[in-house]
Amino acid sequence: MEWTTLNNDVNMPMLGLGVYKVEDGSVTFDTVKAALDAGYRLIDTAAIYQNEESVGRAIRESNVPREEIFVTTKLWNEFHGFDEALQAFEDSLDRLGLDYVDLFLIHWPMPRFGKFVETYKALEQLYEEGKVRAIGVSNFEVSHLEQIIQSCSIVPAVNQVEIHPYLSQKELIAFCQRYDIQIQAWSPLMKGREALTDPVITDIAARHGKSPAQVILRWHLQNGVAVIPKSVTPSRIQENIQVFDFTLTKEEMAAIDGLNRNERTGSDPNEMHKIHY
Numbered sequence: 001m002e003w004t005t006l007n008n009d010v011n012m013p014m015l016g017l018g019v020y021k022v023e024d025g026s027v028t029f030d031t032v033k034a035a036l037d038a039g040y041r042l043i044d045t046a047a048i049y050q051n052e053e054s055v056g057r058a059i060r061e062s063n064v065p066r067e068e069i070f071v072t073t074k075l076w077n078e079f080h081g082f083d084e085a086l087q088a089f090e091d092s093l094d095r096l097g098l099d100y101v102d103l104f105l106i107h108w109p110m111p112r113f114g115k116f117v118e119t120y121k122a123l124e125q126l127y128e129e130g131k132v133r134a135i136g137v138s139n140f141e142v143s144h145l146e147q148i149i150q151s152c153s154i155v156p157a158v159n160q161v162e163i164h165p166y167l168s169q170k171e172l173i174a175f176c177q178r179y180d181i182q183i184q185a186w187s188p189l190m191k192g193r194e195a196l197t198d199p200v201i202t203d204i205a206a207r208h209g210k211s212p213a214q215v216i217l218r219w220h221l222q223n224g225v226a227v228i229p230k231s232v233t234p235s236r237i238q239e240n241i242q243v244f245d246f247t248l249t250k251e252e253m254a255a256i257d258g259l260n261r262n263e264r265t266g267s268d269p270n271e272m273h274k275i276h277y
């Protein structure tokens, strides 16, 4: 496993398990346990995934010490605002049954609400109080990040955004790298859709004796992008972490970069205004 050092000196694994749409209860519990057994040390959940309780239970009951696991959760859109964010964090912590969270993210900027700066200030307070080891954002575009950097004292440690071969987000990545904000890709496998069967990807995979998913994850990592692939399938959970034993050539990286078509599978951050899912 590769780790990265965030801008506040906290170490974060470059690869973790995402648990969006993983059913609460035994499915989430077994999936997190399988990931920890396979060597994963980062679990990415969110209040809106409604599985924080099972994630927390799997972590508490695992043989891996809590301090070796990096736990991310996120503040849902309904709870923008200073006091609301503080309360939402306590509620997540209660559901997780943990003493602290490693990374707490604002899930979406919700620009129409105009409250993400105030909300981020609550995250700064949680950080100062030692309840979170790092704070950051998700789905923030350059303009949103600029407002945070201008108005707040802590530069976000992470920006988690949609990235895959059909949505490469080069400009946003470059901006974040300038400010030492670690980019983390959500839907890194394009939710299991076309990118996995693209001939450019399958050809490179055949050349390396790797799967298309492994090639895509490797491409992210070599771009300096952290990844949180989701799978509830034990063999895929194992497959997705076997990406540290091969290297894509410059030409292969360029060929995958060339697939970009700015195609989102999720919402545009400037248009997202959903409170309920």
Ligand SMILES: NC(=O)c1ccc[n+]([C@@H]2O[C@H](COP(=O)([O-])OP(=O)(O)OC[C@H]3O[C@@H](n4cnc5c(N)ncnc54)[C@H](OP(=O)(O)O)[C@@H]3O)[C@@H](O)[C@H]2O)c1
Pocket (backbone or CB within 6 Å): 017, 018, 019, 020, 021, 044, 045, 107, 138, 139, 160, 161, 185, 186, 187, 188, 189, 190, 191, 192, 193, 196, 211, 213, 214, 228, 229, 230, 231, 232, 233, 236, 237, 239, 240, 266
């Ligand atoms: N911040 C945000 O707004 C946001 C939004 C979306 C997601 N996320 C986070 O990012 C995580 C990952 O994104 P995602 O779940 O949308 O999509 P993803 O990880 O790109 O893709 C998951 C899909 O790909 C399949 N899959 C996994 N490994 C595979 C492999 N090796 N070969 C073939 N298919 C494979 C999975 O199937 P099976 O599970 O059936 O194996 C699942 O259907 C989420 O779980 C969540 O933690 C964050």
